[in-house]
Amino acid sequence: MTCSFATKLSSVRLLSMRDRRGTQVMTAGLRIETIQKRAWRTILSTDYMTYKEACRTLKLPTFYSRRNELCLKFATKLLSSERFRHWLPPQRGEVSGRRTRASQLLDPVNTSTQRYNKSPIPYMVHLLNSSNM
Secondary structure, three states: OOOOHHHHHHHHHHHHHHHHHHHOOOOOHHHHHHHHHHHHHHHHHHHOOOHHHHHHHOOOOOHHHHHHHHHHHHHHHHHHOOOOHHHOOOEHHHHHOOOOOOOOOEOOOOOOOHHHHOOHHHHHHHHHHHOOO
16 A cells, blocks of 8 residues: 555654654653654655655654754743743853853853753753854
8 A cells, every 4th residue: 555745744744743742851852753763764665764864855854953943942931031030040241240252151050960961951051052042
């Protein structure tokens, strides 16, 4: 039984919509990406080469890039929120009192364990600092 490309593409869109809830879950990221790779391999069957090529063919972003975009968007909103701004560390300029090129960056979170280093707050601080706010 063969499916048309349009049918396959609509299946991809449906899978993509279901997976969006999971993109915000950072710990399950690798598992969801594996499921997405299997789905692309099934949908594209003989046309499947690599995960990145499949995403380009289907005109969909990779799971990794979608996750980064969502986390950066959330972190930006968190930074501008009056109610939750205290969750993030202060900007370097506020800490030192000097104006430098890096004074707009957030003060990095000092972590003592790998687990804490991979947690949401240090991750979002890194994303915000690397995106040059």
